[in-house]
Amino acid sequence: MGAEDDLTPAQKTLAQRKQAQKTTSANGTPARRGRKPARAVEPDDADEGIEASDLDLTGLTSVVGYTLRRAQMAVFEDFSARFATLDLTPAQYSVLLVISDNPGRKQSEIARVLGIQRTNFVVMLDQLEKRGLAERTRSATDARSHAVFLTKAGTALLGKARKLQAAQEEDFASLLGPGGRDTLVALLRKVARID
Amino acid sequence: MGAEDDLTPAQKTLAQRKQAQKTTSANGTPARRGRKPARAVEPDDADEGIEASDLDLTGLTSVVGYTLRRAQMAVFEDFSARFATLDLTPAQYSVLLVISDNPGRKQSEIARVLGIQRTNFVVMLDQLEKRGLAERTRSATDARSHAVFLTKAGTALLGKARKLQAAQEEDFASLLGPGGRDTLVALLRKVARID
DNA sequence: TTTAATTGATATGGATCATAACAATATTTG
DNA sequence: CAAATATTGTTATGATCCATATCAATTAAA
Structure with a gap:
């Protein structure tokens, strides 16, 4: 704080x-x-x-x-x-990543694991969809929900983003030393109570 | 992120x-x-x-x-x-702490070390002053600046806050292990490029 | 002395986040 | 089955946070 x-x-x-x-x-x-x-x-x-x-x-x-x-x-x-x-914010990157790893999931599910209010996630998805990076599909089993996917463009952009992100991690590794980065992540996970 | x-x-x-x-x-x-x-x-x-x-x-x-x-x-x-x-936010706590450790400094100085825009700091100080925790004094040497101090009430409240904060650090120590907390702080400082 | 910089302040807009309310649909249950 | 309840996506709205522009008073620099 x-x-x-x-x-x-x-x-x-x-x-x-x-x-x-x-x-x-x-x-x-x-x-x-x-x-x-x-x-x-x-x-x-x-x-x-x-x-x-x-x-x-x-x-x-x-x-x-x-x-x-x-x-x-x-x-x-x-x-x-x-x-x-x-032109990607950290939040947008995390959304693309989670959608990519969990294609076809409901809007609300994606939002929830990321801790985004589903009400605010609507706008985020709107933007990504407007940019042609993600798309909503009506679920066949539940007419209420929207299944979310990445478009080809979205997958392509995510590919580039992943590389940039990997570079950042490498810079952390060189800044913090060999095991330093891993140690940091491990400690942060404990603090955040992730997993 | x-x-x-x-x-x-x-x-x-x-x-x-x-x-x-x-x-x-x-x-x-x-x-x-x-x-x-x-x-x-x-x-x-x-x-x-x-x-x-x-x-x-x-x-x-x-x-x-x-x-x-x-x-x-x-x-x-x-x-x-x-x-x-x-009724203290993290930001307010940090402000009280810095004022306490640097009494009589200019508003702008306090704000800057904390990375708060001096324009936004005005309002923060207003609130603390309204609550009787801090006070502004016209500087004798520079009629433009305000020297900032904690009031007795502010010092008293900060005392309580310090204890709560110390308790939090202890909980971190017990959660992360003996040297875990120190390691975390050290790594974070490198990442944040503090010092 | 004229010009520029600093300090505190106000106003304003953008971005983030939370809550309330709603319509459509699905699930539960009496 | 019918009625009550819950879920899903959505819109609207307000609060907080943060940044920028601007200003008056004052000081420092040219």
């Missing part, structure tokens, strides 16, 4: 630096999606107020909640930067 | 169960603050749709971003449940 976001200009992620140019030159305006990726790309305002960090933060930097929050923000931004060219 | 929040009814945190009654019997209506603490307390709807998790989530459960997100949500909820009686 802790503050809101954070990330001073100094705390740019690897990927952001790497893709800085790429992102800008990609196309005119990639039809921004979701919250603007914070400051994935911006006029070099580096070191400007980076200092002033003579403030005492020791009360927070050893707190699980705070570091968790900060890490999540950092990873989110890194993800957004990497996925900018695909 | 992953979905939105999550947390099926099965995934309650220790603290939430512990404080369930406490929270409800605390007082009439503790003047809710911030987003409702999800489902810290609720009519026992335990096991209801817990199943249906025959869905394949293997594509996500090994992803740093996703587990990070889930962990953050879980910890946030746990925190909210513990701090319900104090």
Whole structure:
């Protein structure tokens, strides 16, 4: 827990630096999606107020909640930067992934495992469907439910996304050391009580 | 990264169960603050749709971003449940902590180290000041800035909050094992690029 | 001294998330 | 079977969170 976001200009992620140019030159305006990726790309305002960090933060930097929050923000931004060219938010990526691994499931099922309110999931799916990435089909057995699938385009995009995501994991591995990444995931799963 | 929040009814945190009654019997209506603490307390709807998790989530459960997100949500909820009686959000707690460790600093400084936009921090401080927990003082050296301090009440409340927070850390320690918690914090700091 | 930067503040829009209500359909049960 | 209840997808709506633009007062820089 802790503050809101954070990330001073100094705390740019690897990927952001790497893709800085790429992102800008990609196309005119990639039809921004979701919250603007914070400051994935911006006029070099580096070191400007980076200092002033003579403030005492020791009360927070050893707190699980705070570091968790900060890490999540950092990873989110890194993800957004990497996925900018695909115009996919983390949430959208997770939806495509789950649909891909569970084709034909009901809307509500997909939403629930991801912890998305089915009411809000409607809009998410609308967007993915509008982009031709996913599609709803009326279930033959239950006229109420919609079976959800990825389109070919959706599968193709997910393929690219998977590669970007794999690259991110590799960067984590090299940042945290060999077993560091695995250890982190294991600890996080315990905290999140997943599985 | 992953979905939105999550947390099926099965995934309650220790603290939430512990404080369930406490929270409800605390007082009439503790003047809710911030987003409702999800489902810290609720009519026992335990096991209801817990199943249906025959869905394949293997594509996500090994992803740093996703587990990070889930962990953050879980910890946030746990925190909210513990701090319900104090009516403090994680963000507010972090603000009080930083002010306490850095009394007399400018508004903008406090905000910046926490990654809060100074524009949004104005409102946060307004609330804390309205509750008599913090106060602004005109700086003698710079008529523009406000020096921020905790009031006695603020210091007192922070004292209680620190204890609750310490308890949470201890629960993490017992959940993750002796060095588990420390390892987690260390890994998260690297990921967040803190320090 | 004129210009630029900082500080606190207000207003506003976007994105996220939760809840209420509803129509269509399915299931339960009396 | 008929009536009551539950599920599914949907729309609408409000709250919170976060970012940007703008502004007045004040200070610092040119």
